[in-house]
Amino acid sequence: MLSRSTIDPALSEVAAWDVFDANASMGRSGTRGELALDAPELIAEMDRFAIRRALVGHLAVEEYDVRAGNALLIEQSQSYLDRLEPVVGALPEPDFIQQLSGNPPSVVRLFPTKHNFSCEAWCAGELEECLQAHGILTLIAREELGWDALVSLLRNFPRLPILLLETGYRADRWLYPLMRQHPNLYIDTATYVAHRQLENFVDRLGADRLMFGSRLPFYTPGxxxxVLATARIPDEARLLIAGKNLRRLFGARANRQETRNK
Amino acid sequence: MKPPIPIYDCHGHIGIHPDFPAYKADPEELLRVMDLLNIEVLAVTSTLACYNDCPRGNAEVAKVIERQPHRFRGYITVNSSPAGEAASELARWSWFHKPPLIKLHPDLHKSPVNGPGYRPVWDYANRTEAVVLVHTWDSDPNCSPILLAPVAREFPRARIILGHSGVTWRGYHQAIECAEGAANVFLDITGSQSHRTIMEKMVDRLAYDRILFGSDMPYLEAAVSLGRVLTAQISNEAKEAILRLNFVKLLQESA
Incomplete structure (x- = not known):
């Protein structure tokens, strides 16, 4: 439970939102070491900004090796599972597919550019089929794949929930048609920061597929x-974006798991 | 999330963008957002001037500041090309503000900020103690913050605002270094990259009277800069200076 005394006074209204952050990382960074946070430091920062829970990846997955990074992620998040939902990395390789099928996680993150593979079906189709079969929420940052590759992924796997992170603020001419055509596409808000962009999105496309993202530890959640606090949108839409949408996706997956286990 | 005092915003625009849709970008809509966020004054540049046509763009700014003189201040945007146009634009719109507010966009105009094309502008700015807002970007050959320290030292009476403070984490550090080397350099926090801890670092290294609130509306969402200032771990005195007092002082207006 968050203590009000740890929350920045400017954020008093945020405490009631039950924020679930879709975009956070932890662990050492070889390129941005000054900003990196370990798990307790990340939680202290979440407390200050009234963020109750976060999807958290490990920077060793992104910057070094998926297997080694996943091991660090599991070890370092173990004591904080009430606040941190581990986001494991995956590769289109047989041992990953076997592991994901045997013990499917709630969420994975793919780095096709950094880890040098294609998201097209001829290369990663088996992995993506597995992710879709288990309803695993799949995170990919916009800079990690081209628009056409994203379209292929959405078309080939229409039941795979894809959360596109860090879309940037200039992408609406791509995003609007994609969001209209692909109900399995979601985006985060960390870099969705053009003038009144958030409220325009809610007016045109609704609030159901926007997820609050901070990009901790690199950006300040403030x-x-x-942006969310000052958007002229209904309060219910604000709560959906702050955390309800992400919780709904997790709930859907938990229900599927339960049905499968009966 | 409301600021404790009305904001003086050093970096805004009039117009739309070629590469992404503009929402609620006309001056009346801007005023509604300014009221929502307690932004009392917005200093604007013409986006048309930044991309394509300074004379027409500055004429757009003229209309806006004539209609709403209490809410908008106008930058005269000048281009180093064609030669001679900058001087005539500075003369034509000299009534916009005293001291003059000048905007340079060396990135879009593809001309180095320290090159010969801009020398007449720097001479004018030095002579008139103008406030010059320069678009800057990390290590850019035309507008890196690093290029501006010698310019600032050569033209010490010009007050130079580093627009976006170089944008990236490295760009911010270049901007801080530039400001450390020249007392007439100020840092504008406008930008889409909200680096954690950078506000605190700027205040630590420069003191808060060299940092200015900028929104870049209607390009960027003004709440981004607002959230960065209000939640930074700096004193309330520093927040008030950044949100309002520092730009009021540069404009030579009363607080």
């Missing part, structure tokens, strides 16, 4: 929270 920016994305202020």
């Amino acid at each position: 920016a994305a929270l202020a």
Whole structure:
């Protein structure tokens, strides 16, 4: 439970939102070491910004090796599972597919550019089939794949929930048609920061597929929270974006698991 | 999330963008957002001038500041090309503000900020103690913050605002270094990259009277900069200076 005394006074209204952050990382960074946070430090920062829970990846997955990074992620998040939902990395390789099928996680993150593979079906189709079969929420940052590759992924796997992170603020001419055509596409708000962009999205496309993202530890959550706080949208839409949408996706997956286990 | 005092915003625009849709970008809509966020004054540049046509763009700014003189201040945007146009634009719109507010966009105009094309502008700015807002970007050959320290030292009476403070994490550090080397350099926090801890670092290294609130509306969402300032771990005095007092002082207006 968050203590009000740890929350920045400017964010008093945020405490009631039950924020679930879709975009956070932890662990050492070889390129941005000054900003990196370990798990307790990340939680202290979440407390200050009234973020109750976060999807958290490990920077060793992104910057070094998926297997080694996943091991660090599991070890370092173990004591904080009430606040941190581990986001494991995956590769289109047989041992990953076997592992994901045997013990499917709630969420994975793919780095096709950094880890040098294609998201097209001829290369990663088996992995993506597995992710879709288990309803695993799949995170990919916009800079990791081209628009056409994203379209193929959405078309080939229409039941795979894809959360596109860090879309940037200039992408609406791509995003609007994609969001209209592909109900399995979601985006986060960390870099969705053009003038009144959030409220325009809600007006045109609704609030159901926007997820609050901070981009901790690199960005301050104060920016994305202020954008959400000052958007002229219904309060229910604000709560959906702050955390309800992400919780709904997790709930859907938990129900599928339960049905499968009966 | 409301600021404790009305904001003076050093970096805004009039117009739309070629590469992404603009929402609620006309001056009346801007005023509604300014009221929502307690932004009292917005200093605007013409986006048309930044991309394509300074004379027409500056004429757009003229209309806006004539209609709403209490809410908008106008930058005269100048291009180093064609030669001679900058001087005539500075003369034509000299009534916009005293001291003059000048905007340079060396990135879009593809001309180095420290090159010969801009020398007449720097001479004018030095002579008139103008406030010059320069678009900057990390290590850019035309507008890196690093290029501006010698310019600032050569033209010490010009007050130079580093627009976006170089944008990236490295760009911010270049901007801080530039400001450390020249007392007439100020840092504008406008930008889409909300680096954690950078506000605190700027205040630590420069003191808060060199940092300015900028929104870049209607390009970027003004709440981004607002959230960064209000939640930074700096004193309330520093927040008030950044949100309002520092730009009021540069404009030579009363607080």
